[in-house]
Amino acid sequence: MRFALVGTGGSSGHTLAAVEQAIRAEAPDSQFLFIDTQPFNLRTRGKTVYPGQGEVRTVSPEDCGIRNRTGSQTMNLLLSGGPLAYRRLLRRARSLLAGPIDALIMCHDRMYIETALLRAARAQGTPTVLLQEGPFCAIGNARPQANRLRLKAMLAPLLDRSGLLPAIPDYGLAGHDLVVAASAAYRDRWAAAGVNPAQVALAGVPRFDALHTLRNAVPPLPAGDRLELLYLVQPFAAHGKVTVEAAAEALHVIAEGLSTAAGDGAIRLTIRLHPRSSGDDIHRLRETTSIEVVEDEGRRPIEQAIGAAHVVIGHYSTGLLESLVLGRPVLVVPIPRAAFAEQSEADKQDWLTRTGLPIARTPQELASGLRHLRSHDGLADIDCVMVAQETGVIDGQATARAARAILHLVDQPSGGN
Secondary structure, eight states: OOOEEEEESSHHHHHHHHHHHHHHOOTOEEEEEEEOOOOGGGOOOOOOOOOOOSSSEEEOOOTTOOOOOOHHHHHHHHTTTTHHHHHHHHHHHHHOOOOSSEEESSSOSSSHHHHHHHHHHTTTOOOOOEEEEEEEEOSSSSOSHHHHHHHHHHHHHHHHHHHHSOOOOOTTSSOOSSEEEEEHHHHHHHHHTTOOGGGEEEOOOOOGGGHHHTTTTTOOOOSSSSSEEEEEOOEEEEEETHHHHHHHHHHHHHHHHHHHHEEEOOOOEEEEEOTTTOOOHHHHHHOOOOOOEEEOSSOOOOOHHTOOOEEEESSHHHHHHHHHTTTTTEEEEOOGGGGBBBBBHHHHHHHHHHHTBOOOHHHHHHHHHHHHHHTSSSSOOOOOHHHHHHHHSSSOOOHHHHHHHHHHHHHTTTTTO
């Protein structure tokens, strides 16, 4: 069997590599092609890390004769010829998928290159699979709030009707033969959006498999009088997800709150940089807080960083969920809803504030929250049902379940080549 994997930054490369390994365990002769589409991700940039064994091919706008004149994929396609530019994408997609392929497996499906790969796969009879990469996935309209995105949303129907560019479906609604969901709650959301429930398999989150063994092996809280804090950076302002002002205010809350909290005892802050962070965050905190600050560039697994902390501070990072699973207290510094470019992104922040986690909207609240967490774990009031709806079952078998669902699809009379 031969599979094509499509990754776009984030943890998609690791997730797909894990599923690849699980498929190889069941079908050792399987071959894999990894298609890296991250160069098309103009919003967050970064790179895809794929530790698998498959052949790797990277596709970029330049490969398809598309010039990145702006930060918008849509505008770049229009300026590069509109329908003609999209046909070049289709030709490139067909060349990437040349030869028999039993399934096209992807974690994202909302970029133009991804829609082209889906069309190319269907044209040659290859079934497609959407593999949910992690929690906090928005199904349905993103509901833009920023003026730029509102204008883009208003123009989208005109573009669709004009035929200049194809419509971009909502996440998971591109007509996949199989959707591998994290939980029953996500299956229900997809069903409500029109996906046949029979085409949705429940697996969990593959990258959370490691948490199953680690949560029983995470070291006890570090000893000593010094409070060890871990701050999970999210470069959401640089990516246009929230306003620059709101991001700066959140850093101010953290810096001032930590300086105040230092009066209760020694504190050391470890700042874990995001893979797509510029490093400005650590510079600002170093300049504006009086406590000891160290940098974690993200080379060690996040689980190790969480295990070394007494308290994890963040906004709406999935790392906060991982911290809860690993039994580490969390303190949330929320971004105001009005500051988000899209309401669907704001929904993630709102969700976290409803789970029962301690919240700090001001420096005073952050200092008092840390004071409380010095003697309490802060986990007793967490809504575990809400958390499980996002994480799915964490039993170390999510990757295996995803692989079995994909192999079952391929084994069907109408699946594969």
